[in-house]
Amino acid sequence: MITREDIRELAEFQGSGPDCAISFYFQPARPSNKAHREQAILAKDLVRQALRDVEKNGRNSCARADLQHILELAGEWEGGGGRGRARAVFACGGKNFWREFDLPPQLARTQLFVNRRFHLNQLAVVLGGQPRLWLVLVDRHRARFFDLQFDEVKERESLFRPLPRRRGDGFGGYDAGHAERSVNEDAQHHFKYVTEVLKQGLERGAFDRFIIGCQDIHWHDFEGHFHPHLKNRLLGRFAAEVGNVTEEQVREHGGRILRESLAQHRRDQMREVLSQAKSNGRGVTGLRRVLRSLEMGEVQVMLLAENYAAHAVECTGCGHLDAHMVRYCPVCGRSTQELEDVCDAIVPAAIRRDVELVFVKDEPEFDRVGSIAALLRFRVDQKKSGMAAAS
DSSP: OOOHHHHHHHHHOOOSSSSOEEEEEEOOOOOSSTTOOHHHHHHHHHHHHHHHHHTGGGOOTTHHHHHHHHHHHHHHIIIIITTTOEEEEEEEGGGTEEEEEEEOSOOSSOEEEEESSOOOHHHHHHHHTOOOEEEEEEOSSEEEEEEEETTEEEEEEEEEOOOOOOOOOOGGGTTHHHHHHHHHHHHHHHHHHHHHHHHHHHHTTSOSEEEEEOOHHHHHHHHTTOOHHHHTTEEEEEOOOGGGOOHHHHHHHHHHHHHHHHHHHHHHHHHHHHHHHHTTSSEEESHHHHHHHHHTTOEEEEEEETTOOOOEEEETTTOOEESSOOSBOTTTOOBEEEESOTHHHHHHHHHHTTOEEEEEOSOHHHHHTTSEEEEESOOHHHHHHHHHHHO
């Protein structure tokens, strides 16, 4: 399973030449004939074209071995070795770098890229919709914990707190009230302990978000023990009987709540950034403004259309990115090189700077502002004007 450290390692990688880093995404497809070879044939065509491209002018002959290995793997995966999973390979023979990852079969298509950086757009789109989830089933004396990521479910542990033994209500029911209070107190202790397990898991980074399954009658008492920081990580809740829920139901409920939550988050972030941009607040739209804010360290959240691509130039000296196709860097004066897709540079930069990436789909209002925007932590120009006004 791919981790945050893996993603950061890929984002920080940069080849020594213009065509060094190979990124291969394999999306399994339902076969349409008995040969079951469609994706393998597509991969072969992609590799052949890549070999032709990198061998022009004798550049990067070291890529041949990696490309041939990728071709062999694609044949194995198409033959069933991929277990129906999508795959991603990142390789650079010149630096003895090779990484393979399983992914959910949600990639746009099988693709291959050869550049001096790894192409991380598809990876970011898929992983942006796959936070590490815990799903917890709970009642008054039991709790079951599940890991849920990439449509895979794994039960972690179970907690069981036996109910106190009932010895009778006493003469005329005198002890009934005391026994009921004891049962309620035990349930509250159990709920408190479950929330403490959740809190510790969040603090050690075991999950990003969590989902609760419990009966409606218990929810109010259980929720009352949540720390505010823990409550902010709650994605949703569904009604469930702890002992009767299967792993398939966990996957179904968890996936549904996650999809609904992510869709709502995208809508909220888009509305917020567009509102802030219109009021000249903490929002900017368009490639030129986003590049400037990213370079200034202002960006907190970057929003991109899923199919966004744009030309830009990058300075060969200081790395400055510019939406204007200038031959020389306006910052340091060094020559620039053209980027066919600016996302090859800004997605790794966002990952390195812990900027949240949100991919927007089918939103005409967002397309009208350039299909790229950013929500800012602060604005340097407004800080400067505020200091000037104060002085």
